[in-house]
Structure formats: structure tokens, C-alpha cells
Amino acid sequence: MSTTTPPAALPLSAIPADIRNAQDYAALAPHFMAPSHHAYISGGSGYGLSVAANVAAFEQWAIYPRLLRDVSAGHTRIELAGERHAHPLFLAPVAFHKLAHAGAEIDTARAAQAVETCMIASTQSACSLEDTAAAAGPQRWFQLYLLPRREDTLDLLRRAEAVGYRAIVLTVDAPIQVANRRALAAKFQMPPDVVSVNLRGYDIAPRFAGNGPSDSRFFQGAMRGAPSWDDIRWVMSQTRLPVWVKGVLHPDDAVALRDEGVTGLAVSNHGGRSLDGAPSGLDVLPAIRAAMGPDYPLMYDGGVQSGSDIFKALALGADAVAVGRLQLYALSVAGALGVAHMLKLLREELEICMAMAGCATVADITGKALFKPAR
Incomplete structure (x- = not known):
């Protein structure tokens, strides 16, 4: 199949025969996307150092198989911040699903509902948050970016509440978007029909460019519009929904956010699309878990491609794991159908790891299940 054919011209009604595990979707995706779209989705900020770090972090760890364990009553159910979930697998907020397929976020939401998966819908979506909510299952969360005007952010928040999103995930780690070199090399341009539908009618133009001859367009420019502690407090004061914060990598930031009353944290380097050279969230996850104690809700995302990746993130301190790029692939x-199948495969791969490692429940998965070989 031609790699130059746009995604909208590639409808499929069946799973390709050579899909045998979830990661196979990543290998096949370049044959089903326009090359520049794939470059944009798969690439990260700058030289892609943090994208590579996310994958390499999982490769450091092996899983101990355990013998003679009775797992016949095993299951993957979890309770997270008072919500019950059939499994610890979420769909991370990813922008512009229409770059991958004409069905966009609506198709992703339908898949999530079919396999009991909580979808975290992105603010930067090609489909409205209302339409996405109508297609998603009852466990749906909304990822929120702060807009330049608080009245616009508040309206977005009220819309999410009105259609039944059950938590707000506030992303705070990407005030500056560093150029994606892979996308630039592929001459990627956002198609005219792929727009932030949720933001129509809002004033999203920045007002913070420096005017002085020595002003930095970063220090006195972009960072003047970055989220602040006051913004965190304001969002929590405006909703009764649980508020999570996404993009945490330092234990001190994690502790401060918990002390402000944030419900839970997503340990993440933004899929390698924020600060290039930032560590993988997996590498810092144990330190954040140690700082937060055993009971504080933590989610992990970044580089997850298999059930064994999910198992390792859970063992290192996560309560749940979110999948990003793999859902678009x-x-x-x-x-x-592809998204639902991918999620089913990931859950089955996790169950296999749990069973072979002697873990009947997610609560049984601890750091003792992992081995770090000498390199």
C-alpha cells in the first residue's frame, strides 16, 4: 500500500493478518500514513533524545518469572482515586487524531468504550469534546490546556463538566514547543481541515511578546504565559472534578503539587515533545513514588508499546499507565477496530506477564518483580 496515500483513503474493515502483538501497529503505521504525518507523530522535540530515552528506559529492566504461584483467580481490576477500572491501561491525550485516520477522535473513543478503557481526550482535538464524549465510554477524562484568557479556560472546563468527563488532566510541561526535526525534514504542514475544534471562538493569540531590544522571546516572551501555581489553585477552585497534573518529572514538584491538593499526577516527559534531553518518566518514577508514599495516585506515560512495558511501569511505582503514539498507529x-484490538492485545500481554511473574492482581506487582542486568 502506498505510503503517499492520505489516511482518509485507507479505510479497513479487518485487522491485517500480520498483526500479532500490539507493537506491530507501530511497525505497520508508516505504510498507512502520509510520510510527513508519520514524521510529525513519531518525532519529538529537537533531536529526539527524550523520545529515545523513553524506549531505552524499558530496555534496562527484565521481569523475574516466578514458579508454582496460584494465579487462577487473577484479574487486572484497579481502583484509582476512587474510580474503579477494569484494567490499569488508559489512552493518553494525543492531539489531532485526524492526522492518522479520517475517523479521528470519534473512532478512538468508540474503541475505548468497546474495551472498557478510559480515554483522556485532548484539548487539541480535531473533533469536539462533546462529540468525543458521546462516543466514549462512561470513564472519560478531559485534558486541559490553559488558554490566555481565564474566561475561555473556564468555558472549556464547564463544557467538559456538562458532557460527563469525570476528571480534568491539566498539562503544564509544554509552555515552549521546540521544533520537531523529523517533521521539518519531512516538510510537514498541518492540513487545513485539521484544526483545534474545541478552541473555536476563543481568543488564543498570545499577548506576551517582549518589546525591548534586549528582551528574550523565551524569558520575557513564551514563559510569561506559562502555567503558574496560581493557575493550578484557580483551576481546582473552579471545579468539583478531580484535578490531575500531567508532565511531572521532579520529586520536589510532585510533593508541592500534592500539598496543593492535586488529586493525582501523570509522570511524563510529554512523549519527548517538550524539553529535548529530559529524562524518561520511567527513570524518575521510583524516586517520585518514594517521595509521594504508597497511596498517592500516579499515572505513567511515555514510550509504552507492550504489556511488559505496562508491567514494568506498574512495578516501578505507577498505579496506571497511559498509551500515546501507539493509539494513533x-x-x-x-x-x-485497530485501536480496540491494540488495547485488547496490550491487556492480554499484561495478563501474560502477570501470570508468568506470579502476580494475580495489579497490587501484587512491585519492584521485586524486576531485575536490572549489568550492562
């Missing part, structure tokens, strides 16, 4: 290959 599956969407590009087979639409809603």
Missing part, C-alpha cells in the same frame, strides 16, 4: 492501520 493502530488508528491509522484499522480505525476504531
